Amino acid sequence: MTAHPGARRGVRIVGVGSYLPEHRLTNADLVRMMETSDAWIVQRTGIRERRVADLEGGETASTLATLALREALASAHLTPNDLDLIVCATMTAEMECPSCACLIANAIGASRAGAFDLNAACSGFVFGLNVAHELLRGGAYGTIGLIGVDTLSKFMRYNTAGRGTSIIFGDAAGAAVLKATDDASLGILAQTMHADGAGWKDIYVPHRNSDFPPGVTPDPTQCGFVQMSGASVFKFAVGTFPDLIQETLDKARLRPDDVDMYVCHQSNARILLAARERFGIPEEKLYINIDRVGNTVAASVPLCFDDLIKSGRVKPGMKVMFVAFGGGLTWGSSLWQI
Numbered sequence: 001m002t003a004h005p006g007a008r009r010g011v012r013i014v015g016v017g018s019y020l021p022e023h024r025l026t027n028a029d030l031v032r033m034m035e036t037s038d039a040w041i042v043q044r045t046g047i048r049e050r051r052v053a054d055l056e057g058g059e060t061a062s063t064l065a066t067l068a069l070r071e072a073l074a075s076a077h078l079t080p081n082d083l084d085l086i087v088c089a090t091m092t093a094e095m096e097c098p099s100c101a102c103l104i105a106n107a108i109g110a111s112r113a114g115a116f117d118l119n120a121a122c123s124g125f126v127f128g129l130n131v132a133h134e135l136l137r138g139g140a141y142g143t144i145g146l147i148g149v150d151t152l153s154k155f156m157r158y159n160t161a162g163r164g165t166s167i168i169f170g171d172a173a174g175a176a177v178l179k180a181t182d183d184a185s186l187g188i189l190a191q192t193m194h195a196d197g198a199g200w201k202d203i204y205v206p207h208r209n210s211d212f213p214p215g216v217t218p219d220p221t222q223c224g225f226v227q228m229s230g231a232s233v234f235k236f237a238v239g240t241f242p243d244l245i246q247e248t249l250d251k252a253r254l255r256p257d258d259v260d261m262y263v264c265h266q267s268n269a270r271i272l273l274a275a276r277e278r279f280g281i282p283e284e285k286l287y288i289n290i291d292r293v294g295n296t297v298a299a300s301v302p303l304c305f306d307d308l309i310k311s312g313r314v315k316p317g318m319k320v321m322f323v324a325f326g327g328g329l330t331w332g333s334s335l336w337q338i
């Protein structure tokens with residue numbers, strides 16, 4: 001690829017990969033651990049099973065991410081040293097320092113690449129697509145490895161006190177390799193990134209008493225566990241999701257049926273079905289895998305995309321809209337000509 005100063009470049013997604021931990025946690029397993037039922041979980045969320053990392057055995061965000069990125073590089077026929085940058089979207093890096101991205105760079109031997117994490121909770125991978133795209137199109141970088149990974153199981157209590165969250169979340173990693181190209185028709189047609197910090201208290205992980213929001217009595221036994229106001233997030237998501245799709249379509253001057261595939265954050269099957277109905281999106285154009293993996297936070301969107309590429313349901317020439325929302329609160333979209 002030749003970069004001409006000032007010339008408009010495009011961006012191609014040249015490889016994808018994913019990794020799911022081996023350990024399956026089914027609804028039947030959860031019924032043995034807490035007061036819940038398969039019917040309650042399926043009816044409220046659409047989830048039947050999720051995967052959980054073997055944290056004691058050394059599985060962490062960076063080990064899951066490393067396997068996903070290796071697969072994405074292999075599918076792109078590239079080596080770790082082809083990467084100029086590694087961006088890891090996660091809210092569950094194993095340590096505050098170093099970043100998960102640096103651990104991944106070390107594990108794959110990407111000695112040339114810059115590396116940093118990006119935290120926008122469930123919106124992280126979509127925000128990462130938008131950021132990576134602009135860095136590539138601007139000409140500063142040629143090839144970027146982007147990973148969405150989370151191991152929320154480390155912030156869960158698998159008992160009745162934690163049943164409001166532990167039934168939903170699963171662990172996973174998904175990755176993509178993005179490359180600048182002289183074909184300016186490829187890449188993002190429209191993108192959005194939003195946040196409403198006032199909604200932070202709807203999903204948070206306190207570490208000390210001072211982290212609890214005003215009006216909530218600090219409870220040290222809750223420190224280290226996800227606190228979620230499920231009903232508030234549900235309401236926010238049901239309203240935001242369709243608005244986000246509409247805003248992105250408007251920006252690109254497209255209609256809902258101009259998009260070949262909607263790759264959406266899997267937070268709850270009911271939220272996805274509501275969006276499908278509102279826009280009259282046919283079933284085959286809005287992928288749902290939440291029944292098998294649960295809500296995998298930043299891994300959710302790349303995991304779906306990997307499934308869709310591998311199964312041949314997404315092919316070059318298509319228009320694909322990535323949509324996500326989550327803690328922060330954050331929400332964003334990325335509409336691609338791939």
Ligand code: UT7
Nearest residue numbers: 035036037040044122163164167230231233234267268326
């Ligand atoms: O990625 C973004 C992050 N999060 C989300 O997208 C989550 C969005 N929210 C949701 O998906 C739903 O709010 C949930 C699935 C989390 C919860 O469903 P809900 O219909 O909002 O239930 P609720 O929290 O209002 O609870 C209803 C009842 C309560 O009992 P009472 O007070 O009515 O007696 C809960 O204690 O259901 C009870 N409950 C459960 N019962 C059986 C809560 N969790 C469970 C459970 N099994 N696992």
